[in-house]
Amino acid sequence: MSTKTTVYLRNAKTGEFVEAFLIDGLARPDIEKAEADWKPFLSEQVKRMEASGIAKHLLPQHRHWDWREKYDATEGYLAYRMFGIECQAQMQGLLLVTTAAKNCRIASQAGKPLVYVHFLAAAPWNLPSITSEPRFSLTGTILLGTAIQLSIEEEFQGRIGLHSLPQADDWYKSSCGMTDLGPDPAAKGLRYFEMTPDQASKFLR
Amino acid sequence: MDAVTPSRKTMTLNLTEAEMKALDDLSVTKDISKTAVLRQALRLYQMVEARMARGEKLYFEHDATKQKAELMVL
Numbered sequence: 001m002s003t004k005t006t007v008y009l010r011n012a013k014t015g016e017f018v019e020a021f022l023i024d025g026l027a028r029p030d031i032e033k034a035e036a037d038w039k040p041f042l043s044e045q046v047k048r049m050e051a052s053g054i055a056k057h058l059l060p061q062h063r064h065w066d067w068r069e070k071y072d073a074t075e076g077y078l079a080y081r082m083f084g085i086e087c088q089a090q091m092q093g094l095l096l097v098t099t100a101a102k103n104c105r106i107a108s109q110a111g112k113p114l115v116y117v118h119f120l121a122a123a124p125w126n127l128p129s130i131t132s133e134p135r136f137s138l139t140g141t142i143l144l145g146t147a148i149q150l151s152i153e154e155e156f157q158g159r160i161g162l163h164s165l166p167q168a169d170d171w172y173k174s175s176c177g178m179t180d181l182g183p184d185p186a187a188k189g190l191r192y193f194e195m196t197p198d199q200a201s202k203f204l205r
Numbered sequence: 206m207d208a209v210t211p212s213r214k215t216m217t218l219n220l221t222e223a224e225m226k227a228l229d230d231l232s233v234t235k236d237i238s239k240t241a242v243l244r245q246a247l248r249l250y251q252m253v254e255a256r257m258a259r260g261e262k263l264y265f266e267h268d269a270t271k272q273k274a275e276l277m278v279l
Contacts, residue, residue, distance in 0.1 A: 001211075003211065005207045005209070007206075022207075022209070024209050024211075025211075076255075077248070077251060077252055077255070078247060078248040078251050078252075079248035079249065079251070079252050083209070099245075099248065100245050100248035100249050100252070101245070101248075101249055111234065111235070112235060112236050113235055113237060113245065142206075145206050146206070146209055149206045149207075149208070149209050150209050150210070153208060153209065153210040154210075154237075154241065154244075155236075155237040155238055155241040156237070157236075204206065
């Protein structure tokens with residue numbers, strides 16, 4: 001069963017706030033529709049970028065993510081939660097988290113449970129890195145805020161952790177205020193970030 | 206931001222003294238309530254059961270030595 005909560009995205013062109021819905025408990029048709037909307041747009045942009053001779057490391061690093069696969073692998077498990085933001089009848093962002101068996105590494109919180117963000121993505125048309133006219137902003141902020149809110153409700157006091165793709169490192173560190181714990185050899189060298197209760201509190205302000 | 210947790214139901218749980226002590230200890234170590242500890246346990250148990258039902262085994266790997274040991278094998 002899914003629940004919808006009203007949230008507000010920002011129209012990237014006009015700066016106006018637009019009503020959207022945070023959906024908890026997505027169904028497979030929701031994911032299928034999101035993929036059907038996202039994939040052609042993303043493929044087109046990647047082709048355009050490749051044709052313009054852009055360096056490979058600047059192509060969207062999450063372009064291979066398959067949300068249907070992630071849904072099928074986690075559906076029915078209490079440990080996983082998938083959220084989406086819907087606006088104007090399209091999915092504007094998706095989030096997959098786990099709420100079990102992940103502990104903090106940062107010294108002040110070591111061993112305490114956290115919400116681990118497995119995957120967080122904005123719809124490709126919302127990414128300034130691949131389109132000159134993004135439609136909505138705040139998608140990533142709301143989804144990360146959702147992970148923090150869930151952490152608070154789970155009694156984890158806002159603690160969250162994640163491995164970041166290189167293109168998102170700066171956003172998690174500078175914009176979100178997470179602590180960078182460096183490259184993790186166990187996660188293909190991706191940098192591992194954590195948010196403490198204090199950092200979570202600042203993020204939500 | 207609004208709450209994202211679905212509504213919850215209540216049950217009474219009867220535990221032995223040893224089970225209650227283990228639950229208390231985990232609650233203190235993890236800095237969460239006993240209810241939250243049991244929620245964590247249920248999520249893990251559900252996942253472990255589902256994977257074992259698919260014919261998979263559960264192992265622990267030592268971080269430094271990379272030595273693997275099957276769960277419950279001494």
